Structure formats: structure tokens, C-alpha cells
Amino acid sequence: SAVISQKPSRDICQRGTSLTIQCQVDSQVTMMFWYRQQPGQSLTLIATANQGSEATYESGFVIDKFPISRPNLTFSTLTVSNMSPEDSSIYLCSVTDRRNTGELFFGEGSRLTVL
């Protein structure tokens, strides 16, 4: 299994500001994923963070709004830019199992409230 640390665990932010969420994994992983879980909704993949190249964004998500960094194989950041109340959500960092069983491991999530 993988141990994933995320911070901040929660934050309350003002409209128009930006927040960077950090994700640290206890082992080297090729791909890291950023998900969003809005209240009462399922998890939605925002992007895949690739080390050494730009992140791959899913439909409906753009780099200007959700810039991602991946400086090494154990760390990634997601920034939520120019926030609005609609960005209030839980943001989750995730990695797949190294044995390629398909299991996803998640960080504890960052609960963001935008006022």
C-alpha cells in the first residue's frame, strides 16, 4: 500500500484567491492523480500529474484554473486558482498500486470552502 499525506486538510478561503494543495507519497510513483468530490457527488478526475512533463487534464478542467506541479516521483501540488464558491469541494490526491492491481490509494483529502 501507499501512504499519502495531503495538506492542508481543510481551509476556508475568500473568493478570488488561490490555494495550493500539497501531496506527498511515501514511495516513488509514476503517476499521481487529482480528484474532486463535490458535496453529494462522485469523485471526478481533474488531471494526471506526470513527472517530467505537463499534467494531463480531463474534459472540463484546464491548466489555468488548476495548475499542477510534479517536481519528483513522490510529490505533487494542485493549485485552485481565482476561487469561487463553486470550487468548494474536497480535493483528493491519489496513486495506483505499484503491483498494478488497479487499486487506488487516496490521501485524506483537502476540504476547501470558498466564501
Add this chain to the structure above:
Amino acid sequence: RKEVEQDPGPFNVPEGATVAFNCTYSNSASQSFFWYRQDCRKEPKLLMSVYSSGNEDGRFTAQLNRASQYISLLIRDSKLSDSATYLCVVRPNTGNQFYFGTGTSLTVIP
């Protein structure tokens, strides 16, 4: 149409009851199937993978019906600690995307 659809519930059952959750998926090329459990204000964690032949883990039984594109989870002898949201997850045979259902809420009542 959503990739994965689940009945959101809530399911409120007494201790000891048997409860079943169903899930349908839209992509017939999907390759891997899972049930995840998410406790309140916690991250999702894998409960069990779902294999074509069906599989059992203690009180939990998962079934896959590829022809009907349907996955089920059966929980026998429900415990209070089974109270959680159960997420159906499907992974296509290409790409990194895992598709999550909205989850089915279960509350086991003393």
C-alpha cells in the same frame, strides 16, 4: 448517460440484516471493477475488487454480470461498523480514468 450509476439510497437496515447494492456501467469495454468504502469525511478505501467469476470476502460478496453491465455487492449479517457510503468503481481497458458512482449510503441500526 453517466459512466457508472448507483442507487444513492439511503439504506437503513437493522443489525444482522442482509443488504445488496447494485451498480450499472455504460462502457462495455470496461476491464476492472471495484467496490470502495468511504466513511463520513474520510477518503475512499478499497473494499474489494470484483472478478468475473464473482468473489467473496467474509461477509461480503461481489458479483459481475458483463452481459448486463451490472455489478453487485452483498453484505450479510450487517454490523454497525458497516455504516458508510459504498462506491462502485469501473476502470476502462485504456487510459488512467477510474469512473466512480455517486455512492450508496448504508446505515446499520442497532
